Amino acid sequence: MSDRKNLYETIGGAAKLEELVDRFYDLMALEEAFKDLRALHSEDLSNSRDKLKLFLSGWIGGPDVYSPKHGHPMLRARHLPFKIGLKERNQWLACMYRAIEDCGIDSQIGAQLEESFFNTADWMRNQPN
Incomplete structure (x- = not known):
């Protein structure tokens, strides 16, 4: 747990x-390369933004603010209604990796985040390709 707590603090806490x-959702909304990913979301991204902020806080070692508000994340179960194959996983990752870079997160910390995001995003796949 201490590594994740350090990660949350190291990136700059809640503000970062x-x-x-x-930045992730702005890129998703603006960039043609992420259009398939964008299509999986509702027109208004504010709810998605809020939930991802809350979830990631605890996921990278900060305060657990998601569960008290929304219950157990049940990440994979909550995403089962959406077709998530390689294309969707790769677009999500590319969008997040670019957001990490655009936000100026240290490359060593960014690499840790990218590895964790890859493992989780790959686990979320519910389509063979």
Whole structure:
């Protein structure tokens, strides 16, 4: 747990996490390369933004603010209604990796985040390809 707590603090806490998530959703909404990923979301991204901020806080070692508000994350179960194959996983990762870079997160810390995001995003796949 201490590594994850350090990760949350190292990136800059809630302020940097909010910047990261906002950049992620801004890129998703603006960039043609992420259009398939964008299509999986509702027109208004504010709820998605809020939930990802809350979830990532605890996921990277900060305060657990998601569960008290929304219950157990049940991450995979909550995403089962959406077709998530290699294309969707790869677009999500590319969008998040770019957000990490755009937010100026240290490359060593960024690499840790990228590895964790890859493992989780790959686990979320519910389509063979």
